[in-house]
Structures are given as C-alpha cells and as structure tokens.
Amino acid sequence: MAGGGGWSASRYFCTASRGLEPLLREEVLLKLSATQVEQLLGKVFFTADADLKKLRSLKCAERLFLLVKKLPPIQITRHKGKGIHILQKYVIGESSDWLNIVAKWKSLQDLNKEEECTSDITGTGLKRPAQQESGETRKRSKLELGEPPMTDFYESPTGQHDAHSVIQGGQQSTSPIQTPSSDELLNSEGQGAASSMNFRVSCRCSGKVAKMFTSQELGRVIGVALSRQLGWKAELRNPVLEVYVHLSDIHCVVGIPIVRLPLASRDYIKSAGLRSTVAWAMAYLADIKAGSLVLDPMCGLGTILLEAAKEWPNAYYHGVDNTASQLQMASANVCFAKLTSNIDLMRASVTESMNVVICDIPFGKKFKIAQDMKTIMPYILKEMVRVLSIGGTLVLLLSQELSLQMQQWQKLQSPPNNKGNLTAQQNTDTSPKEPGTDPEETIGVQHVSVEKEQSDLETRIFASLVPKGIFQVSLGVTEASIHKYKKIQIS
Known part of the structure; x- marks a missing residue:
C-alpha cells in the first residue's frame, strides 16, 4: 500500500456529459496527477493513487467508478441462448478479479463512512436525510447526461424476477446503497466473499447488443451469473453493492460506483439551476x-x-x-x-x-x-x-x-457592402417622384438604416x-x- 490514501494506485473511470470529456480529462490530470488517462465518448478512464477526498473533488464528472474491467465490444452469436452464455462468461470473468476490486472498494467505503458521519450534520445541527435528491432532480440528471436509462436487476430470495426491476416512466430506481460493515464483505485477508453479501446490477446497452437484448434481460442474466459464481444475493431495496455494466459497439465496461450519490449532485446547492x-x-x-x-x-x-x-x-x-x-x-x-x-x-x-x-x-x-x-x-x-x-x-x-x-x-x-435600395429596384413605376414622397422608399430607407x-x-x-x-x-x-x-x- 502506498500514496496519500493508504492504498496502491487503482484504475477508475468517470462518466461525463457529452462535450465535457476533454475538460474532465484535464481536471483528472491536474487534481489527481493521474496516469494512463483515456478519453472516450461520455467517459474518462484513468489510474490514480488518491484518497477519497481528492477523488470526490472532481467537479466535471457525473459519477465515479472503480473499474472492474474494460474490454472490446462483445461479439455475440445470433442464437440467443448461446449469446447469453457468451455474455455471462465475457462480462463476469474470473472470481479473483471481483474479489480484488471489492477489497479496494471496501477500503474506500470505510473512509466514506467516516466522512459521512461528520458531513451528515448540517449547519443547523440536524442530520441530513439519507437521500437528498428528489425524483424530479434525478430525472433531470439522467436527461442532461444524454444517456438511455439504466435498468436495475434484483432477484427475490425465491429466485423470481422482481417486477420493480422494470423501468416505469423511463426512470431508474435509486434505492440507497448501504455502507457495508466489515463482516458483510471480505475478511481481513481479502479471501472469499460473504454469502450474506447483497447487490444490484445497473445495466445500459446500445448498438448491436441492444438489438438482441433489452437492458432488463442483460441485467437479469448478469445478476444470475454473479449470484451463482460468487454466492451473492440480489437485493431490491437496500443493496450493499452496486454493479454498473455498459455494453456498446465501442466497449464493454464494468465498474462499481464509489459514492452513493453522483458527484454532480452538489451538497452545497439548495436549488438547482444550470447543470x-x-x-x-x-x-x-x-x-x-x-x-x-x-x-x-x-x-x-x-x-x-x-x-x-x-x-x-x-x-x-x-x-x-x-x-x-x-x-x-x-x-x-x-x-x-x-x-x-x-x-x-x-x-x-x-x-x-x-x-x-x-x-x-x-x-x-x-x-x-x-x-x-x-x-x-x-x-x-x-x-x-x-x-x-x-x-x-x-x-x-x-x-x-x-x-x-x-x-x-x-x-x-x-x-x-452597400446593398442598394432593393425596394427601389423592384419598383417598375419609372415616373419621377419628389424625394421622400414614396412610402415604399421611406420604409426601405428605414429598414436599411436599422440594419446598418x-x-x-x-x-x-x-x-x-x-x-x-x-x-x-x-x-x-x-x-x-x-x-x-x-x-x-x-x-
């Protein structure tokens, strides 16, 4: 372990509003002294050895994630059953990768929990509500991002797909993510995930993949695979962990959000105006x-x-x-x-x-x-x-x-250049007139004067x-x- 945060450098990515990626890239370089910075449409990837305070200081980012994996676009066969099997294997990969990332995520959450204990007390001495954003604010945030909505996958203890995972009105469920206790995650040596660990999958898909699968289907099959491979349980209302998956014609990206609310949700702004x-x-x-x-x-x-x-x-x-x-x-x-x-x-x-x-x-x-x-x-x-x-x-x-x-x-x-009197040129009446007596000429002169x-x-x-x-x-x-x-x- 090294660096100001007490851990080794990790790989992250941030989402950004379209057009702001270059500015986010500059900010990441300036504030975090990041390396391996890569800018793509709507995202900036980077490696940094920074503590949670520095990571949260990014102002041009919408959301911040620990990167689980970034792969080339997946090639899926036309047979849907085979496609699901390929997709599960491609997205999930090795269990060890997940355990390492979750261990890093836990170390960040421990610091996040300490910060929230102090930041939840407002200037009036009252505790701030756990969820500050209204439904209208969340909806606007998603629209201003210019992204299609994500679908959350949850599975009930009986294994049935919960009806709440279906998007209603184009809006994503935003149930708060619990800050986990140490016995809910990995042991001190980072070996194995506790069977009581619960999670949810937020899935986006676009391009060729979206023509074959809906976001709901992708979230469900990825969630089932994670449950079977790691022994985790899908949870609708109070997930400990969120898994973000984006499949497109550009890449396959899997990440874990570091903080519960988007970085773009400023805790110092009471009434939001411009994004x-x-x-x-x-x-x-x-x-x-x-x-x-x-x-x-x-x-x-x-x-x-x-x-x-x-x-x-x-x-x-x-x-x-x-x-x-x-x-x-x-x-x-x-x-x-x-x-x-x-x-x-x-x-x-x-x-x-x-x-x-x-x-x-x-x-x-x-x-x-x-x-x-x-x-x-x-x-x-x-x-x-x-x-x-x-x-x-x-x-x-x-x-x-x-x-x-x-x-x-x-x-x-x-x-x-002097455009001339268009009105006078169009007048076919060639009879002489006294200056200033023709109404059309007067209007034309006034119009040219205003334009000039x-x-x-x-x-x-x-x-x-x-x-x-x-x-x-x-x-x-x-x-x-x-x-x-x-x-x-x-x-």
Whole structure:
C-alpha cells in the first residue's frame, strides 16, 4: 500500500456529459496527477493513487467508478441462448478479479463512512436525510447526461424476477446503497466473499447488443451469473453493492460506483439551476485568478457563481438579475453554501470594470423571453464588453441557434457592402417622384438604416473580442455551446 490514501494506485473511470470529456480529462490530470488517462465518448478512464477526498473533488464528472474491467465490444452469436452464455462468461470473468476490486472498494467505503458521519450534520445541527435528491432532480440528471436509462436487476430470495426491476416512466430506481460493515464483505485477508453479501446490477446497452437484448434481460442474466459464481444475493431495496455494466459497439465496461450519490449532485446547492458540471466547466474556461472581479449579468439561481466561488474562492463575484424571485432563490443558495462573503447579488446595472464576465444566456425554454434573442444579443454583448477590462475573459453558454449566429457575426467583422435600395429596384413605376414622397422608399430607407446600425454595432463588438474556443455540451434533450473570448484593445 502506498500514496496519500493508504492504498496502491487503482484504475477508475468517470462518466461525463457529452462535450465535457476533454475538460474532465484535464481536471483528472491536474487534481489527481493521474496516469494512463483515456478519453472516450461520455467517459474518462484513468489510474490514480488518491484518497477519497481528492477523488470526490472532481467537479466535471457525473459519477465515479472503480473499474472492474474494460474490454472490446462483445461479439455475440445470433442464437440467443448461446449469446447469453457468451455474455455471462465475457462480462463476469474470473472470481479473483471481483474479489480484488471489492477489497479496494471496501477500503474506500470505510473512509466514506467516516466522512459521512461528520458531513451528515448540517449547519443547523440536524442530520441530513439519507437521500437528498428528489425524483424530479434525478430525472433531470439522467436527461442532461444524454444517456438511455439504466435498468436495475434484483432477484427475490425465491429466485423470481422482481417486477420493480422494470423501468416505469423511463426512470431508474435509486434505492440507497448501504455502507457495508466489515463482516458483510471480505475478511481481513481479502479471501472469499460473504454469502450474506447483497447487490444490484445497473445495466445500459446500445448498438448491436441492444438489438438482441433489452437492458432488463442483460441485467437479469448478469445478476444470475454473479449470484451463482460468487454466492451473492440480489437485493431490491437496500443493496450493499452496486454493479454498473455498459455494453456498446465501442466497449464493454464494468465498474462499481464509489459514492452513493453522483458527484454532480452538489451538497452545497439548495436549488438547482444550470447543470452543475456545465456551470463548473464555464468557470474553469474563464481563467479566474486570485483577485479577479467576476460578473454573471444574468445569474438566475447563481449556479455558475457558486461553482466558481467554491473552486476559486480568492476572487470577487457579482451576480445581477432583473427578476426578483430569481435573485431571492440565488440569495438562498449563496447562504446555504456559506458564500455570502464571496458573492454579491444585486438587481441593478454594473459600472465597475470586470476581469471575467460569465453568463448562461436564456434559451427561452424554461422561462419565456419577450424579445427575439438574435435581435437583442448585440445589445447584451455591448454591455458585457463595456464592463469587461482589456485582457478580460468572456464565457457564454448559448443555444445552438444563437451559437451559429454568433459565429456568423464573428465572420462579418468588416462593414457590409452597400446593398442598394432593393425596394427601389423592384419598383417598375419609372415616373419621377419628389424625394421622400414614396412610402415604399421611406420604409426601405428605414429598414436599411436599422440594419446598418445593428451591423455597425456587431462590428464594433467583435472587433474587440478574440475567440478562444467553442465547446459543444449536452444538456440532455437540448444541445448547447460554450463560447470563450478575450477582450483586446482596439484603436
């Protein structure tokens, strides 16, 4: 055994929202000094010698697992019976592999149990409920991950498949996992699993495998094989251990989650707004330094500011919103997170020069927007650029439509050519008219004037903004983009 956590380096993997894998990879390297880091769609694999506190400090990860095995995609015969036998043997493998991984998992759980004994006491002195997430929050988490739902397999003592293992309404069962006692798992020498050990299987499948088996079938056959080979018992309500299996055309991955709740479920956020992992990613891209002045001009519930202030506490944060109810909830979040000395909230305009401006631009899906965002976006940008200092960073979360529009504006920095009077060209009446007497001509001139004013505004704004990257992210059913810019001095 070695390292800060008192055990040898282990192999892990994290799940991530689509588009955030590169940022999670950087975070794993930076915070854990990880080796053998491998980035795939929706997952990052790595080896690390880190204690539980460091592992739980990952902010871009959704869930964290000890890796049991990662194999190439399984090749299954068309005969379903033979396919089941091949699948069971391929996924389960040798008993010794499971015993070694469960021994490492137990050592992590022992530390996790110690931490929970202290963290379960809130600031009010009351014990926090064992399960904090509501059904709505869990459902949103799964949608924002962009993943198909997992199916939990349980088997009753009589060997009958329990009806609760079937997904209802597309939502996964989230029964809490018990923290095991030492006599429920391995003995001190790590030899053999206790027959009283109970577990559940959470299974995902996609691609060719999904055409042959459902997630329910896969969970059942894998659960039966584990029960027979290791003497474990499947349990519906209070499993000691969870086994995660993902079969796809890319790989076969088997892991054991280290902590009960997803890492993305922040214990310091009272009311969730923007997905916490996306909010953290935006703050990470903003290059926040000690002493920086950071502004979120549309802070909403304050999720971005909370994530930033937790990770970079030596900066000064300002949140502005024009909705009193949003600010009230944001204030409750700031108080709950004990960040009142770091974050100032106001319902006003900002005149102070800022080093960082970071903002989730409204999509108009959850809350209605009175005006078209394409029309008002140049004016919003103008104010953001106005308060941003030279060399400062601007980070925006945009809908796909607005992202494409921003890229188009960026390309058209130079003033447009004189397009001429289209209305006058289409008029076939060649009789002379006094200037300003033709209504159609007047409308055409006004339209061109408005277009030119907006075009000049866009040109001035983007002349001072240098693009530093566009990052595609998934918010579940909604796709979005994070845009990063640096402000420069223009003559």
